[in-house]
């Protein structure tokens with residue numbers, strides 16, 4: 276439809292119909308039976324007629340179900356406005372890819388895009404039109420359970436991933452390509468900065484910091500054409516994001532020019548009441564619509580209060596019209612007025628979902644997401660070795676992660692099955708050893724027995740998926756004690772130990788890091804997890820994952836992230852014995868594994884770092900070059916990382932800031948000349964008055980295999 280005919284349609288709608296378009300409910304509400312009238316609808320204070328005008332439903336999936344739902348809805352909707360169906364398709368629909376923090380370790384935008392395109396294809400045939408992804412929240416606190424949904428602690432890398440996911444979900448022709456779906460970037464804004472890592476908690480930061488670190492990835496998603504934005508649960512500068520006019524109307528709409536649909540997070544409009552920002556539903560609705568929130572997810576402040584607010588003149592009906600028009604435009608863009616069922620197709624659903632091609636992609640991506648953290652001459656394994664596979668994840672389907680709501684553990688490849696694809700099963704002894712958080716002596720004994728005969732012990736340890744994800748905050752981020760005790764006992768056997776970790780956050784690896792000769796971080800690897808991990812353990816895939824979030828030395832350091840400031844009394848090797856420097860008395864300042872870290876089965880040697888000039892004018896391009904050689908015996912991939920430090924800024928600058936990276940694939944003995952170009956634009960940052968500019972002066976440029984082990988050169992920006 277043209278904009279004109281959408282406006283005509285809007286003109287035919289009653290105020291009630293318009294308000295209902297701004298409401299999103301779960302499918303159980305769309306029912307006119309008595310149980311619904313007296314149950315869910317009554318509990319939300321919703322008028323039964325509103326149900327057939329509700330603009331959107333979340334979490335209805337499956338071609339058959341969604342087609343039936345849309346059919347019934349269209350029969351009941353006076354003006355024939357189709358329903359828009361949204362769901363959380365975070366890292367796969369039924370073919371599940373690694374959790375985002377894992378996938379990010381690939382540092383591979385093509386893989387991210389491909390995973391999102393497959394997720395879009397599978398969910399489009401299942402009748403879903405919009406995904407609540409990507410999550411572009413920057414994270415620094417591994418206690419927060421939702422770090423697994425993020426791509427990490429770096430604004431630049433997060434922005435690259437946000438773009439890649441949007442491209443994958445939406446493609447280049449959302450209207451014509453029904454295998455794609457609209458994306459919704461979330462959670463706007465700064466949800467990842469919850470104090471103490473406790474979910475939904477207060478966020479407290481300056482606008483400058485918000486702009487510098489937290490906003491870039493959301494903005495990148497929008498620049499890529501992302502159709503929707505979701506508000507966050509937290510306060511931003513003391514005002515709940517969902518009612519924050521400065522954030523939404525001034526920044527998102529006016530400054531960034533976002534004209535798509537802004538949806539609240541689940542119940543977030545009503546949550547302005549407990550936040551202490553609204554006395555009742557009416558005030559919450561008023562604040563949300565004033566802030567520019569178009570659609571209210573799963574609370575009924577709009578449905579209950581907007582009409583009266585308009586009729587009493589407190590809310591301008593124009594705001595409602597604008598929001599409804601945006602919702603109609605989205606429906607139109609998805610082609611729903613022409614075909615309300617869009618891609619939903621039971622036959623194709625059978626063919627596409629979990630097809631070989633998708634499983635193959637999941638396997639490749641999961642293998643590329645594994646990060647080798649330690650390896651003292653144990654890996655790769657050899658097919659002739661006898662393996663004892665021990666631990667609660669040895670034969671567990673809980674490898675999909677907490678957001679894989681449409682995936683099934685039964686469809687996942689367990690680690691045992693993966694290993695059995697690489698070596699004869701007679702060479703694998705398997706025992707659970709203990710559960711995730713508790714175990715018995717008999718279980719431990721069985722594990723010890725299973726390990727007696729083995730050449731290598733593979734310990735499959737980790738957190739149950741519900742220990743991270745939404746509302747999955749933890750204060751102690753070590754492996755559960757029972758698993759550590761099992762590891763200590765197995766260590767006594769004096770055999771090489773390989774730990775494979777399944778988890779959704781950077782863990783404090785105390786205990787296991789010393790017990791194990793090799794540690795492979797496998798995250799929640801998804802449907803093909805077992806196969807992918809076996810590919811890495813047996814060397815069919817040379818691990819190339821690099822962390823995008825620091826692994827703390829201990830939880831007491833948190834937040835610990837690579838792009839922090841220096842302080843006036845930085846700790847150096849020379850002053851480590853002095854008291855009045857910025858340090859802990861009992862632990863190091865550095866994380867156990869820094870941002871960008873990850874090992875390979877081969878070695879990469881870096882030549883001298885060179886820069887093209889010692890001075891850089893405002894229009895100059897500085898070339899940074901280094902030769903990287905595969906000095907080992909196996910082909911492998913290296914992620915060469917470029918960082919910059921501004922040594923004296925008007926506002927102090929981070930110790931290092933990622934400005935670029937190259938992923939290289941090198942055969943043994945092969946070298947590559949890696950060149951990066953730096954421009955003045957890349958040196959800009961937000962000043963105290965929020966202008967975005969660079970400062971003349973000295974800079975360091977760093978290149979290396981991770982954020983810690985870099986070579987450095989200096990140059991001066993001259994203005």
Ligand code: BGC
Pocket residue numbers: 333363407461540541745
């Ligand atoms: C989460 C969102 C999610 C929404 C819908 C909320 O609780 O914070 O990330 O998209 O639920 O399921």
